[in-house]
Amino acid sequence: MIEQISTEGLIQPGSTCWRSVHVDRFALIVDAAEYFAQLKAAMILARKRIMLIVWDFDTRVRLEPEVNSGIWPDKFGSFISTLVERRPDLQVYLLKWDLGILKTLGRGATPLFILNWMTGKRIHLRLDSVHPLGACHHQKVAVIDDALAFCGGIDLTVGRWDTPEHRDEDLRRASPWGFAQSPWHDATAAVDGEAAQSLAELARERWESATGERLPPLSERHAIWPQTLQTTFHDVNVGIARTQPKSDGQTEVREVEALTLAAIARAHRFIYVESQYLASHRIADALAKRLGETSGPEVIVINPLSTEGWLEDEVMGSARARIIDVLRGTTGGSRFRIYHPVAAGGTPIYVHAKLMIVDDRFLKIGSANMNNRSMGLDTECDLAVDTHDQTRSRALRIAICGIRHRLLAEHLCVTAEEFARVELEEGSLVRAIDRLRVAKGRTLVPLEPRPLNAVEEFIAGDGVLDPDRPEPIVNQLAKLASASARAWRGSSSP
Known part of the structure; x- marks a missing residue:
């Protein structure tokens, strides 16, 4: 199994992904301060169509709280309304999971904006309720003129904005009500080329599924890439993987799960994961199998200390506690680590990113968590890059390694160069992290679940x-x- 996957590569359309597509530029964006700013810059460049296919949004969220500019409103709702006023040919489509209109208003979509947008001619807001009972729309996709797309884990809602410094207290993170918000770690990606066109197709399909309205692809495209958006990869092939539950007129799709399991099976040196949860029983079994091998990979998981809400923490926290016990109890349990990040003063940093790196040869980022529902119940979308059969595979491996060093440097409050040096000296990702962890300050803390009742x-x-x-x-x-x-x-x- 491992040899076959290694030989063929992980990106297999029809199996581990929907399709493999080419991009000229791919940018990994870490934390919402950067994402909100880049999304705003991209939307300003839009001419014909903006599609936001999201789990949630809040019209009062500030896109750039650090910037004082009178050119464009900074609150999301006012910005979109002004953008349409200034762009007479622009159409904006917003699709969010249907929490019900009262809950939607309670989450920050003010009645005035909801009324204007749901009855407007060029701003089209719809609530997505086309799901099996208990499921939700969880994709976080933004498409600009079918030429640039964002896909990842960041929602345009309260409590997401933060910088890589993740300060214990930061007035820029305040909610619209003025309440303090905790530090928040997240990630997304930007792509152009065929990947943007495919994500535009996915967005149109989701819009049609939810509303019955079919939108045509744009016949004319122009280059869109914000000047300040730094490219991570050039000229690469990207896999697009989905989760889609079976329902009336819709077949089941479990590409994200298949891709994740294939990546775990292929790992040789390490599996690095950032996820909101660790609760999928199939992923847990796959990790346990690899840790049970004498020469299996190291497994490093970055999770939040606890999840949001009592019920969510009971469900996901209980499953995680059991999985941790199983993984630590394998013969290779010493190669397994699970940490939660804290800010300089000890405040827990909430981990919302959904990211996986294997051997610096594979990168996956998107909306899917490592829980059961993300594997088969909710609608999800992930992007993946595999160095196999890439024209610039060595440069790609170096870039993926740079991403991993950047992420761990952020968590451990060191430079990426320092982390790279220590990892080289230790010859082990686990030992490098353990060596750089500190007793006080921004760092990674071993996660110790409480006993279950x-x-x-x-x-x-x-x-x-x-x-x-x-x-x-x-x-x-x-x-x-x-x-x-x-x-x-x-x-x-x-």
Whole structure:
């Protein structure tokens, strides 16, 4: 299995991805301060069409809180409205997951903007409710004139904006209500060329699925690439992988899962992951298998200390605790590390990035988390770069290595050059991280899950609240009731 994957490469259209496409430029963007600024710059260059296919947005979010400019409004809602006023040929399409209109208003889409946008002629806002029960639209794709596209993990909503410094307290991160927001780590990517055109096609398909309206591709395209957006790769092939649940008129797609498992199987030296969760049972099994091999790879996972919300933390945290125990208990458990980042004063930094690097030969970034629902229940989209069969494979490996060094340098508050030097001296990614971790200051802290109670054990084992396939609601409720009953009996027994 490993030899076959290594020989053929990981990007296999129809299996591990939807399609493989060429890009002239690919940029990895770390943290939302950079993303919001680059998205704003790109939208200013738009002539015909902007498509924002997102999980959520907030009209009051400031795109560049560090910049005082009277040329363009900085709040997202005012910016979009002004942009359309100044661009008479521009159409803007916004599709977000349908939380219900009242919840949508409560999350920051003010009634005035919602009314104007849902009844406007050139700003088209729709709520995406075309999902199996319990699923959500989770893609985060922005397309400008079918010529430039962003795809990753960053939402245009409250609490996302942050810089790589991740200060304990930062007034620029304040919510629209003036409340302090915690440090937040995230990532996305920008692409042009065929990749942008394919993501535009994906966005149009999602729009049609949600609204019934078919949008034609743009017949005329022009080059769009913000002057300040630094290119990470030139002239590369990129795989586009999706998750799509089975529903009426829609087939099941599990490309993200297939690609992730193939990458784990091919790893030789290390698997580096940044993810909001570690809860997928298939991914956990694959990691355990590799750690059980005598000469298997090191596995490094960067997670948040805890997830948002009590129920989410109970479900994802319980599954993660069980997986950590399993991975640490393998014969290669000493090669496994899971950390959570903290700011200089010890404030936990929330990890929302969905990123994977294997042996500096493979990079995947997108919206999919390492939980069950991202593998089969929610709509997801990831981009992947594999050095196999690339015309500039050595340069590509160097660039991917640079990304990894940049990310770990951010987490450990060192320079990328220093991390590269220590890794070379140690000959091990695990040992390099452990050597550079500090007792105080911005750093990575080993994640130690708390012991699970009987109810949490059942939640973690059954996966009832983190399914990987759609189920009738009666089945979900029956499984939850059964798990709760068994948990209650277990906790009340002598």
